[in-house]
Amino acid sequence: MDGLKEYLLKLLDISRFFALLDYLVLIGIFLIILLIFLLGIALRGRTFPFAVLFLLSGGLIPASPFIYQWIMESYLKKTEFILTHNESLQYDAVYFVEGSFKNIGYLDFRGCVVEVNFIPKDSKKLQRIKYKINPRYAHIKIYKTPLNKQESMDFKLVIPSPNPKVSFDLYTKGACY
Structure with a gap:
């Protein structure tokens, strides 16, 4: 019971x-x-x-x-997620992610979430898939800015490298709620 x-x-x-x-x-x-x-x-x-x-x-x-x-x-709840920059900076162990969300659905959103997964560049194809599903290093940023229908919101993230000795590819995804 x-x-x-x-x-x-x-x-x-x-x-x-x-x-x-x-x-x-x-x-x-x-x-x-x-x-x-x-x-x-x-x-x-x-x-x-x-x-x-x-x-x-x-x-x-x-x-x-x-x-x-x-x-x-x-x-x-359809969104348009556009990335303009998704790469590491040239001289620092820092990654820069910039983009925008656009609400093209029929409902208003209360906020949006950006998730950046770090995938080591020297990893094999199966390991890359594994890191996309279950990332070892991830950075999640929650934006609690409301997004009405047909409105856009820009975002910028500066993320320090989780391991400065390893170079990473970024797998970035976003969603709104």
């Missing part, structure tokens, strides 16, 4: 981060999955359509978080 209570409290804590639009998108995805499942049940007399629709609804359940993220990032 305590495990269920802890789970529900965690779920309640996570639900505070969702807005009304998030709930509407999630409910829409759930209703589409339910309709595909019910259509499969209605066509259970025909084996092939039943199997296809049943497997499709079953496959959409684990894919629903990715569908939700794709809808939010591609349409509702």
